[in-house]
Amino acid sequence: MALPGDTKYDCIVIGAGIQGSFTAYHLAKLRKKTLLLEQFPLPHSRGSSHGQTRIIRRAYEEHFYTHMMEECYQLWTELEKESGAQLFRKTGLLVLAKAGNEEYEKVCKNMLENQIPWESLSPAEMKLRYPGLFLSPGEVACCDINGGVLFAEKALRALQMLFKQMGGIIRDGEKVMHIKPGPVVTVTTTSSIYQADGLVITAGPWAQKVLRPLGLQLPLKTLRINVCYWREKIPGKSGILQSLPCFLGFNLNGEEHEVYGLPSQEYPGLIKICFHGGNEADPEERDLKAQNPNIQDIEKLSSFISRYIPGLHPKPAVVEQCMYTNTPDTNFILDHHPLHKNIVIGAGFSGHGFKLSPVVGKILSELCIGEKQSYDLKPFRISRFKTPLKAAL
Ligand SMILES: Cc1cc2nc3c(=O)[nH]c(=O)nc-3n(C[C@H](O)[C@H](O)[C@H](O)COP(=O)(O)OP(=O)(O)OC[C@H]3O[C@@H](n4cnc5c(N)ncnc54)[C@H](O)[C@@H]3O)c2cc1C
Known part of the structure; x- marks a missing residue:
């Protein structure tokens, strides 16, 4: 040595x-x-x-993250200029929730107070803009207009x-x-x-x-995340592939976990939709455990998809793994x-x-x-x- x-x-x-x-x-x-x-x-x-995509947004509950995002957007643009690579695609970031959901209310309040470009969307507007995405009565939506995808x-x-x-x-x-x-x-x-x-x-x-x-x-927990990709039942039929922007869902389908999704990027024709959470796992054992992924996670996502995006096949076409490292x-x-x-x-x-x-x-x-x-x-x-x-x- x-x-x-x-x-x-x-x-x-x-x-x-x-x-x-x-x-x-x-x-x-x-x-x-x-x-x-x-x-x-x-x-x-x-x-x-790793992976091709991550969500970028200013829609946060906490003011300090929204505040930090101002400079982040500038620095992402600077990196694009310096490298000559496109690293960001604006799609808008939809936030979906059960009416009265606390996180949703805080996100809207934060965007309003910080003058972030955003809009609240009525059920009729949702239907028009995002055919293929079905909210139930008593569920609400807003859009962080400058949200989108980062090419990770x-x-x-x-x-x-x-x-x-x-x-x-x-x-x-x-x-x-x-x-x-x-x-x-x-x-x-x-x-x-x-x-x-x-x-x-x-x-x-x-x-x-x-x-x-x-x-x-430090009180850190490492979680193994199932990264799931979903295919349309009949290619081109639901319109979801063309219209779906990035989204976050709070407290939908009776779930406490957030669900999030990104438009098709990694695999042509497949949309990424995942749970914002997973089971504890050592990073060294991530792929050993992946041979037996937590089926419960995926079953809940399947149920979410059947109810909200029924144009997608309710069984994932691809499941990959990634790690979160969470603080309390x-x-x-x-x-x-x-x-x-x-x-x-x-x-x-x-x-x-x-x-x-x-x-x-x-x-x-x-x-x-x-x-x-x-x-x-x-x-x-x-x-x-x-x-x-x-x-x-
Ligand atoms: C499925 C998934 C979806 C996500 N979606 C989003 C999203 O939409 N938007 C968003 O903002 N964030 C998202 N995140 C979170 C984001 O990707 C992570 O917060 C971020 O990638 C963490 O980066 P890191 O550099 O801390 O960790 P890592 O990327 O894990 O980097 C740590 C590096 O340290 C190296 N290392 C460790 N130990 C040693 C050692 N002893 N010697 C040398 N090297 C070592 C590792 O090999 C590794 O390369 C997502 C994460 C996952 C898993």
């Missing part, structure tokens, strides 16, 4: 998912000598950032390409095995040893495994390690972090180099949890 060489980095980032890649990109833009480490050969589909894998590729063009170094296929804190942090991987003034840990569902030896026990309040963790200020943590993106990654990366890069924070980080601090510090193993 190589010993620490002459090269000392300003910053090392662990994990080349969307959060680590955006952090590395911002650091390189700030002219910091940056190393991005990834355990798997890139690209890979073992974490949370293209975005990852663009970021990593630009990072390298700015002089950043990516070492993939190198798993971080040990971190030695100190004024200069030493990181040992499966094939080398590196040193840096600052370290950012964005290890997705592996965050807990990387942090535990640093004495930090589903807000992110963006903070310093409580004992080692030059170690920064980005974790717990709770199934909604992709769209926010441009600003997450900016925040983590600012924390790493000790710059003034652009955002109030109160909702994201580790101190909101009880006793996260454990004796280091």
Whole structure:
């Protein structure tokens, strides 16, 4: 194994998912000598950032996410310009709910207060615009007009390409095995040893495994998500393939879980519709458990589809797997390690972090180099949890 060489980095980032890649990109833009480490050969589909699409929206219950999304939209556009790749398609984001649903009311109030372009849709308008999507009496709909689809894998590729063009170094296929804190942090991987003034840990569902030896026990749960794709019963008949935008459904069909969907992109003719939740699973065992996916999840989705989008076949045509890493309040963790200020943590993106990654990366890069924070980080601090510090193993 190589010993620490002459090269000392300003910053090392662990994990080349969307959060680590955006952090590395911002650091390189700030002219910091940056190393991005990834355990798997890139690209890979073992974490949370793979697949072609993610929803982008300002429709949030919390003001602080809506506020962060303003800059996110600008940074996504900047990334499109710099890379020359189309990364966003505006479709609008429909929010569907049972009338009186608390989350729905908060989302509408937030959009109204923040002057986000949105509209409330009557049953007649819904029928006209989205034939093939059937709401029941007592169910309501609104639209976040500038919501849409982000092209996830293209975005990852663009970021990593630009990072390298700015002089950043990516070492993939190198798993971080040990971190030695100190004024200069030493990181040992499966094939080398590196040193840096600052370290950012964005290890997705592996965050807990990387942090535990640093004495930090965060209340993170890793969930295996069934990503389901659905086919029209009679191709072209329902009109749903042409008309369906991105959507979120709160408390529909008697379900507490949110349901969400995106237009056909991954597979021609198939629409992605999933539950915003899943069963706890270790990321190392995600695909072992996938051989026996949680049928209950899929049965509930089938029932949702039969009732609301009956033009789709109620059995998924494709089921894939992805991981969520959830915090108890589903807000992110963006903070310093409580004992080692030059170690920064980005974790717990709770199934909604992709769209926010441009600003997450900016925040983590600012924390790493000790710059003034652009955002109030109160909702994201580790101190909101009880006793996260454990004796280091
Ligand atoms: C099915 C699904 C749908 C989603 N839909 C949306 C959506 O519509 N909109 C939205 O905004 N968000 C969505 N999300 C959430 C979003 O995709 C995630 O929040 C985001 O991808 C998390 O990125 P990450 O970089 O934290 O994690 P990851 O992408 O998992 O990256 C972490 C990386 O760290 C690496 N790593 C871990 N340990 C080590 C180690 N020891 N050494 C080196 N490397 C290591 C891993 O290999 C991995 O590549 C969805 C997520 C899923 C799963």
